[in-house]
Amino acid sequence: xxxxxxxxxxxxxxxxxxxxxxxxxxGEEDGTGYALTGxxxxxxxxxxxxxxxxxxxxxxxxKGRDAGRSAGLGGSAPHVARWLGDIRTxxxxxxxxxxxxxxxxxxxxxxxxxEPEMLEAVEPDVHLVGTLLSLHKAMPETTRETARAVVRTVxxxxxxxxxxxxxxxxxxxxxxxxxxxxxxHADIDWNRTIRANxxxxxxxxGTVVPERLVGYGRAARAVRKEVVLxxxxxxxxxxxVVHASVFGAVLASMSAIATRLVVFDTAVxxxxxxxxxxxxxxxxTQLGGGTDIxxxxxxxxxxxxxxxxxxxxxxSDLHEGGIRDGMLARVAAMKASGTEFVALLALSDEGAPAYxxxxxxxxxALGVPAFACxxxxxxxxxAAALEKRPLPVx
Numbered sequence: 372x373x374x375x376x377x378x379x380x381x382x383x384x385x386x387x388x389x390x391x392x393x394x395x396x397x398g399e400e401d402g403t404g405y406a407l408t409g410x411x412x413x414x415x416x417x418x419x420x421x422x423x424x425x426x427x428x429x430x431x432x433x434k435g436r437d438a439g440r441s442a443g444l445g446g447s448a449p450h451v452a453r454w455l456g457d458i459r460t461x462x463x464x465x466x467x468x469x470x471x472x473x474x475x476x477x478x479x480x481x482x483x484x485x486e487p488e489m490l491e492a493v494e495p496d497v498h499l500v501g502t503l504l505s506l507h508k509a510m511p512e513t514t515r516e517t518a519r520a521v522v523r524t525v526x527x528x529x530x531x532x533x534x535x536x537x538x539x540x541x542x543x544x545x546x547x548x549x550x551x552x553x554x555x556h557a558d559i560d561w562n563r564t565i566r567a568n569x570x571x572x573x574x575x576x577g578t579v580v581p582e583r584l585v586g587y588g589r590a591a592r593a594v595r596k597e598v599v600l601x602x603x604x605x606x607x608x609x610x611x612v613v614h615a616s617v618f619g620a621v622l623a624s625m626s627a628i629a630t631r632l633v634v635f636d637t638a639v640x641x642x643x644x645x646x647x648x649x650x651x652x653x654x655x656t657q658l659g660g661g662t663d664i665x666x667x668x669x670x671x672x673x674x675x676x677x678x679x680x681x682x683x684x685x686x687s688d689l690h691e692g693g694i695r696d697g698m699l700a701r702v703a704a705m706k707a708s709g710t711e712f713v714a715l716l717a718l719s720d721e722g723a724p725a726y727x728x729x730x731x732x733x734x735x736a737l738g739v740p741a742f743a744c745x746x747x748x749x750x751x752x753x754a755a756a757l758e759k760r761p762l763p764v765x
Contacts, residue, residue, distance in 0.1 A: 414461045420454055421474055455492040468496045475502055485510050490517045495524040497719070501609025505658040519650060526649045529617045529746070537621045537750040544754035545595055545627050560585050596680050596757055597629045598622055599671045603664070603687035604634045604656045610719035611686050614746050616652040618718075622753075623647070631674060635667035636660035637692065663693035668701040679709035682756045686715045688723075689730040689741065698730075703737050711756045714741040718749060740764050 389405040394415060407415050458470050471493060474480050481502060483489045493499055503518045510518060563585040571580040600622075602608070602615045612634065622630040623646040631643045634656050645651040664687055675681050683705060691698055706712055714734050716723040723743035731741040742764050744752055755762045 410461065413457060417454060417457045417461055417470075421470060421478070455489075455494075459494060464494060467494045468498065471496075472498050475499075481506060484518075485514050487514050487517045490514065490521055493521065495521045495528075497525060497529075497610045497613050500525050500613050500653070501658065504609065504612070504653055504656060505606065507654060508657070519654070522653055523650050525613070526617060526653070529614065530621070530649075533617060533746055533750075534621045537618065537753075538625060540750035540754050541622070541625065541628070541757065544757040595627045596682065597631070597675070597677060598753070599631045599633065599674065599681065599683045601667050601671050601683060601685045601687075602632070602634045603662060603667075603685075604636055604658055605660060605662050605688070605690070606658050607688055607724050608686070608717070609658055610721065611715075611717050612656055612658065613653065614718045614749075615686055616649040616656075618746075618749060619646050619652065620649045631671075633667060633671055635663065635670075637663045637666070639663075639667050639670045641670070661692045662687070662690055664689070664691045665693035665695075665698040665701065668698060668705075672701055672705060675705070675708075675710060678705070682711040682713065682753070684713045684715065684753075684756075686718050688716055688725065689714075689727040689734075691727065691730060695730065695733075699733055699737065702734060702739060706737065706739070711759060712739050713752060713756050713762065714739050715744045715752075716741055717743040718746065719743075720745055 386405075390407075390411065393405040393407060394411065454474075455471070458467050462470065475484070484493075484499075484502060484506060490503075500522050503522060507515070507518060564581050564583070565579055567583050567585055568579050568581045571582055572578070573580060600615055600619050602612055604612055615632070619630060619632040619642075622628050623643075630646060631641070632646055632652065634640050634642060636657070637660060640655065642652050642655050645655055664685070668683075668685070671683055675683075702712055714731075716726045716731070726741075734741050740762065744765070748763065748765065751763050
């Protein structure tokens with residue numbers, strides 16, 4: 372009996388291995404001889420429609436994944452919409468978003484996003500928003516409201532995830548950025564107090580006598596800081612544009628911070644008056660085109676009225692198409708005036724994109740480290756900039 376049980380278990384393991392290899396290899400001529408049924412067959416068909424070889428109609432193998440792409444998804448939005456429904460049935464949300472992105476990029480389906488029935492079927496995510504924003508000028512009127520609804524869904528999810536923590540973090544930073552010489556015990560800034568009283572060190576007691584206390588004040592209701600978000604809207608920065616619009620709206624909702632949002636390619640557009648609604652901000656951008664960082668920084672510099680109380684955040688991959696020396700000179704001038712300057716290569720969950728390393732090194736030489744920042748880290752970066760302390764560079 373034991374031998375029979377072991378044989379059955381071994382047979383079951385062998386069948387499971389064949390099933391897994393068949394799912395990995397795809398196609399009927401994969402050498403496994405294993406036939407897929409039920410849910411497995413549905414998953415395989417969905418994968419083959421996207422990753423099948425050239426000429427596939429949805430049942431071809433996936434071994435030639437880098438070969439010419441098939442037209443397995445067809446050329447009609449209803450067919451694609453059905454496929455989108457299938458992958459949402461068979462795969463988790465994170466996988467669905469990857470497959471959607473692959474379908475848009477590899478099979479040239481961007482034009483189908485102009486059709487309402489397709490938009491209603493997709494899983495909204497940041498990358499889809501980037502694609503829609505790059506297409507919105509070409510959208511027919513019947514599609515624009517559906518596209519706005521997709522974008523709003525993503526924006527609301529990001530706000531729910533990021534807004535409360537951002538407000539709490541920055542409110543604390545604003546409180547701490549105001550100093551007082553008569554602090555309450557809980558508000559004493561011990562690091563600054565010790566530094567201010569080092570001359571009163573008593574070696575025989577191994578202690579410092581704090582004749583003068585330095586403490587955190589409490590921020591008044593009036594505007595205390597100004598923040599300028601200067602965002603590169605070239606095509607590679609799509610996810611950063613989405614996140615920057617959400618953070619811009621959150622910062623604009625705080626009465627103690629005056630927020631300005633500027634987007635640029637070779638032209639500069641000030642979207643500050645639209646900050647109440649991040650969706651309006653996003654549809655006011657135009658992804659793609661060249662890059663003139665120097666021109667954008669010149670505009671931002673001209674709008675600074677209180678340099679010592681201003682933080683400028685440049686979000687760009689630093690591929691400058693304008694005047695490089697002019698860009699660096701403006702950064703140096705802003706820092707010399709007392710403005711805090713932050714350079715982010717990206718504001719997204721995906722790490723740094725391809726970026727200009729020479730320009731990043733030149734900024735670092737000016738005391739401005741350039742680094743990629745996740746949305747979750749951004750509140751801490753802004754808090755450090757508002758308090759004029761070292762940035763939490765990853």
